[in-house]
Amino acid sequence: MPSIYEHTYARSLADPDAFWTEAAEGIDWTTRWSQVLDGSTPPFYRWYVGGRLNACYNALDRHVERGRGEQPALIYDSPVTRTIKSFTYRELLREVALFAGVLRELGVAKGDRVIIYMPMVPEAVIAMLATARLGAIHSVVFGGFAANELASRISDAKPTVIVSASCGIEIDRVVPYKPLLDRAIALATHSPAWCVVLQRPQAAADMIPGRDIDYAAAMANCTPAEWVPVAATDPLYILYTSGTTGVPKGVVRDTAGYLVALFWSMKNVYGMEPGEVYWAASDLGWAVGHSYLVYGPLLHGNTTILYEGKPVGTPDPGAFWRVIEQHGVRVLFTAPTAFRAIKRDDPNGDFIRRHDIRCLRTLFLAGERCDPDTLHWAEHQLHVPVIDHWWQTETGWPVGANCVGLGALPVKPGSCTTPVPGYDVRVLDEAGKEVRPGETGNVVIKLPLPPGCLPTLWNNDAGYERAYLSRYPGYYLTADAGFKDEDGYLWIMSRTDDIINVAGHRLSTGAMEEVLASHPDVAECAVVGVADEIKGEIPLGLVVTKAGVNRSHDDITRELVALVRERIGPVAAFKVATVVHRLPKTRSGKILRGTVKKIADGVPYPMPSTIDEPAVLEEIAIALAALGYPKGA
Ligand code: COA
Ligand code: AMP
Numbered sequence: 001m002p003s004i005y006e007h008t009y010a011r012s013l014a015d016p017d018a019f020w021t022e023a024a025e026g027i028d029w030t031t032r033w034s035q036v037l038d039g040s041t042p043p044f045y046r047w048y049v050g051g052r053l054n055a056c057y058n059a060l061d062r063h064v065e066r067g068r069g070e071q072p073a074l075i076y077d078s079p080v081t082r083t084i085k086s087f088t089y090r091e092l093l094r095e096v097a098l099f100a101g102v103l104r105e106l107g108v109a110k111g112d113r114v115i116i117y118m119p120m121v122p123e124a125v126i127a128m129l130a131t132a133r134l135g136a137i138h139s140v141v142f143g144g145f146a147a148n149e150l151a152s153r154i155s156d157a158k159p160t161v162i163v164s165a166s167c168g169i170e171i172d173r174v175v176p177y178k179p180l181l182d183r184a185i186a187l188a189t190h191s192p193a194w195c196v197v198l199q200r201p202q203a204a205a206d207m208i209p210g211r212d213i214d215y216a217a218a219m220a221n222c223t224p225a226e227w228v229p230v231a232a233t234d235p236l237y238i239l240y241t242s243g244t245t246g247v248p249k250g251v252v253r254d255t256a257g258y259l260v261a262l263f264w265s266m267k268n269v270y271g272m273e274p275g276e277v278y279w280a281a282s283d284l285g286w287a288v289g290h291s292y293l294v295y296g297p298l299l300h301g302n303t304t305i306l307y308e309g310k311p312v313g314t315p316d317p318g319a320f321w322r323v324i325e326q327h328g329v330r331v332l333f334t335a336p337t338a339f340r341a342i343k344r345d346d347p348n349g350d351f352i353r354r355h356d357i358r359c360l361r362t363l364f365l366a367g368e369r370c371d372p373d374t375l376h377w378a379e380h381q382l383h384v385p386v387i388d389h390w391w392q393t394e395t396g397w398p399v400g401a402n403c404v405g406l407g408a409l410p411v412k413p414g415s416c417t418t419p420v421p422g423y424d425v426r427v428l429d430e431a432g433k434e435v436r437p438g439e440t441g442n443v444v445i446k447l448p449l450p451p452g453c454l455p456t457l458w459n460n461d462a463g464y465e466r467a468y469l470s471r472y473p474g475y476y477l478t479a480d481a482g483f484k485d486e487d488g489y490l491w492i493m494s495r496t497d498d499i500i501n502v503a504g505h506r507l508s509t510g511a512m513e514e515v516l517a518s519h520p521d522v523a524e525c526a527v528v529g530v531a532d533e534i535k536g537e538i539p540l541g542l543v544v545t546k547a548g549v550n551r552s553h554d555d556i557t558r559e560l561v562a563l564v565r566e567r568i569g570p571v572a573a574f575k576v577a578t579v580v581h582r583l584p585k586t587r588s589g590k591i592l593r594g595t596v597k598k599i600a601d602g603v604p605y606p607m608p609s610t611i612d613e614p615a616v617l618e619e620i621a622i623a624l625a626a627l628g629y630p631k632g633a
Contacts, residue, residue, distance in 0.1 A: 005406040005418070008268070012421035012450075019421070020047065020451055026263040027256070027299070028062050029053045030229040037448060043469045045448035046455060047257035051232035055255055056100075056133035059298035060093040061227065068301055069093075071275060075327050076122045078308035079319060080169040081202070084326075087122065092129075095122075097224035099130035104225045106194045106213070108160050110135035113238070115159040115192070116284075117141045117150055117181060119168030120308035123198045123215060124284050125294055127163040132236055135228040136160075139238040139250075142285025143168045144505075144571030147180045149248070151187035153240050156250055156458060158190045163215075165198040166205035171313045178205035232256030238458045239287060241393040242499055242508040243467065250458030251393050253290075259299055261397050261422070261452030262291055266300035268405040269389070269398055269420060270331050271362060274301035277327055281307055281320065281334040286505075287393040288366065292333055296397075305329065311338040318351030325355040332360060335367035335504030336374050336388075340534045343374065349381040360384055362404055366391060367504030368536050369492055372413035390416035390492045392478065393506070394468070396452045399423050399445065399478070400490040415489040422450030427484055432472050440483045442496060444475035498593075500529030500537045502573050509539060509593075512574055515567045516541055521549045521556055526583055526591045527574075530600040530629060540600060540629075541577035542620070553579040580623050586610040596620055602630025 002010070012019045017036045024033070034050030063069070069090035076085045087095065108114060114131040116138055118124035124140070131138040139157045141150050154162070162185075168175045178197065185191055197205050198215040207214065236255045240248035266272045278297040282288035284306075297304035305327055311320055311334070320342065324332065346352070363378055363386045370388035378386045385408060389401035402409050402417035409417055419425040424446035427435050435441040447469070453476075457464040471477045479499065482492040495501075498510045509527040516525040523546040529537035541560060549556075557577040564574035584592040587610055598605040599621050607614060624630075 003407055003409070005403055005409060008406050009419065009421045013424055016422070016448075016450070020260065023264040023451075024048065024256075024260045027053060027259045028058055029256075033232055033256070039448060043447055043465065043474070044455065044461070046233045047254070047451040048232035048260070051256050052229045053232065053256055053259070054133065054135070054227040054229050055236050055259055055295065056096060056129045057227045058259055059129060059132075059295060060089060060096060063089045063298075063301050064093055068274075071301070072303045073298060074122060074125060074304055074306055075277075076306045076308070077323055077327065078120070079314040080171065080308055085122065092126070094224070095126045096129040096133060097226075098219050098222060099123075099126050100133040100225035101222040102196065102218040103130055103134060103136070103161060105222055106161050106196070108134055108136050110228055110230060111234070112136045113139060113157045113159040115139050115141060115154060115157060115162045117143065117162060117164045117177065118198070118284070119143050119165055119177070120284060120306055121165060121198065121200070122306060123163075123165070125306060128237075128284070128290075128294055130225075133225060133227045135230040135234065137235045137237055139240065140285050140290065141240070142283055142571065143175070143177065144283075144285075144569050146565070146567055146569035147183035147187060148567045149569055150180065150184035152248060153250075154184060154188035154192070155190050156240070156248075157238055159192045160194070162192045162195045163198075164195060166200045167203035169202060169308065171310060174202045176203050176205070182208070230255055233455070235458075237290065239290060239393055241287075242506050242511065249463070249467065250460070251454045252456050252458050253396055253452075254455050257451030257453075257455075258396055259295070261450060262296040263299045265397050265420075266296050266302065269401050269403045270333075270364065271404040272297075272300060272302055272331060275303075276330045277303040277305065279305040279307070279323065279327070279329045279332050281305075281311070281332065281338060282367075282504075287391075287396060288333065291396055303327075310341075312341045312345045316351060317342045317346035318354055321352050321355035321357050324357045324360050328359045330359060330361045331364065333364040333366070336365050336370040337368065337503040337534060337536055339365070339374050339378050340536075343377050344534060352381050357382070362387060364389055366398070368501040369414070369416075375411075375413045385411065387411070388414075388416050390480075390490065394454045395449070396454070399425065400492065412485075412489055415485070415491045418488055418490060425484075425490060426475065427482065428472055428475070435483070437484055437486045440481055440493065442472070443478045443480045443482050443490070443492060444472055445478065446475055449476055500539060502529070502537055502539065502571075503535040505571050507539070507568075507572055511568060512539055512541065512564055512572060515564050516543055516560055516577070519543075519556070519560055519563060521545050521551065522560075523547070524583060526593050526596060528593045528597040528600065530597060531631070533631070535573060538576070539572065539574045540627075541574065542580050542583060542596065542623070543577060544582055545579055576627055578623050578627055581619060582613075582616055584616040584620055585612050587612050600624050600629040602633055
């Protein structure tokens with residue numbers, strides 16, 4: 001007899017209309033849809049056409065109307081400011097409606113964009129929901145990005161208003177945000193009409209009269225705004241993510257499909273019951289922060305935790321266990337890198353035993369493949385199921401997971417288990433033929449993608465088609481390589497493009513190469529992701545200087561490290577670079593980045609048959625050895 005999972009999965013593909021009609025009952029609509037799936041203009045598909053609703057109403061108002069008003073909706077836990085503050089659904093709704101009033105007074109209306117560049121403070125969540133309340137479109141930019149990256153997002157999204165704060169706090173370091181914001185606006189090709197700035201006590205921001213507005217003052221002088229119904233297919237947000245060039249891609253999330261998919265996933269993927277506490281220890285600036293810190297838990301009537309801290313250092317590797325115990329967390333979602341950091345500082349789990357974490361039912365990990373060692377360590381220390389699950393900014397919710405709400409399947413360490421209902425995942429060879437079980441190929445999803453996944457890129461349908469839909473017509477290209485085993489389990493092993501995963505953060509090596517190449521002394525360069533014990537991967541740069549440059553190599557590499565930090569941001573974690581005489585290339589001039597990575601990681605590699613000058617690899621190995629690569633050799 002098929003399991004509940006197998007039955008549900010089969011039904012989702014055999015009759016998607018019926019499956020997603022049923023799932024849509026979890027959401028409140030002002031107008032029901034006339035068509036579940038509109039496939040009239042392939043490869044573009046739209047869900048719930050004709051429907052109308054509001055995301056903020058579904059996340060807040062309806063819970064207050066139905067008796068959940070006094071339940072905590074959001075718990076802000078900030079070890080870096082020694083603050084814990086809880087907002088009930090009623091309180092959060094009040095703040096959100098007021099801030100929606102502020103935005104409305106500043107001219108924000110349905111369809112306008114609001115950029116949110118903030119640290120992990122409740123006002124960031126409030127700004128997201130307030131934007132949604134007005135039917136406007138938010139675009140949250142991660143605080144660890146530099147002014148340049150923020151500028152490119154401002155130029156593309158053309159926001160009416162930017163909401164920001166005076167500073168973020170990185171463990172014990174105050175990071176002023178306002179100078180970055182001012183610089184970004186100066187660099188961008190578009191200027192917002194207004195910036196609303198939250199003044200935090202740790203740093204005061206200089207305000208520009210006529211443009212900058214104090215958050216607290218604005219809130220004190222406004223009237224709350226009602227929610228505005230939008231079309232099911234209207235965008236809820238734009239989230240920029242690294243593409244294969246320096247230009248970020250504006251992933252569009254439409255409203256209804258996303259709300260339906262998230263609501264469905266809370267119970268069926270994560271096994272949550274309304275009223276329980278769910279904690280996604282991620283930043284609001286990432287897809288996980290959008291889907292499982294804000295919208296998913298709130299749509300489902302859960303309590304969500306907003307944690308302004310790190311897994312270690314705020315103050316110690318027991319931070320996660322303290323939060324779990326103190327707030328009664330049932331499900332924790334984080335990245336494997338966080339567990340590697342905890343394991344490094346507390347290998348025997350001594351800090352875990354100082355806390356009563358029996359409330360914790362399941363740990364979910366995503367953002368990068370969870371290495372079996374980390375998975376075993378977490379299982380052994382926590383005594384709860386540890387579930388690796390796979391998804392992307394583009395999909396907005398998990399593609400491959402062990403759906404515990406549908407009955408957990410046996411865990412295979414290193415695999416994200418099976419495709420989530422709604423996703424028809426295939427593995428194709430270069431010619432587009434499905435490979436046999438166990439054979440590695442390009443992981444794709446047969447169109448249409450289920451609700452919740454990106455319908456397009458912001459103002460760039462052609463770019464959407466080019467990047468995702470053109471390689472294999474009829475399929476969405478995930479740009480991940482992997483295989484399905486004999487049991488139908490998915491194994492997602494690596495990217496097929498230049499994206500690397502640094503501490504669960506998605507970064508483009510191509511973008512870093514663009515920065516290195518802009519240095520006046522650099523003739524050519526390559527950036528590869530090399531293995532790192534904690535962050536999974538870190539970028540490493542190799543540069544060849546222009547003829548006649550005879551400055552100290554140390555000075556040049558120091559400048560390169562500073563340049564990447566300044567242009568992309570500290571989150572790139574670009575700290576290692578070296579000057580070499582030449583780069584290994586094929587006879588047609590392609591840099592052999594994969595081979596460089598293997599040398600740095602100490603992985604055996606065959607001599608590439610197309611290599612131009614094999615001796616270069618030896619030079620590279622010597623240069624990498626001088627930097628300590630491969631590690632532990
Ligand atoms: N604002 C400003 N700077 C930021 C920042 C922010 N919001 N977030 C990170 N940075 C800075 C850090 O301070 C650090 O700066 P440094 O080079 O001066 O030390 C740099 O960016 C790199 O940050 P990070 O990758 O977070 O490394 P870390 O060494 O500070 O912490 C981990 C390592 C593993 C503890 C941390 O990355 C972590 O908790 N990761 C979880 C991953 C995650 O949330 N993934 C999302 C998907 S689930
Ligand atoms: P992001 O868009 O930042 O969420 O990054 C998505 C990419 O991270 C995916 O395309 C994968 O390459 C990788 N990834 C995320 N989660 C997993 C996982 N559980 N297993 C393997 N790779 C993952």
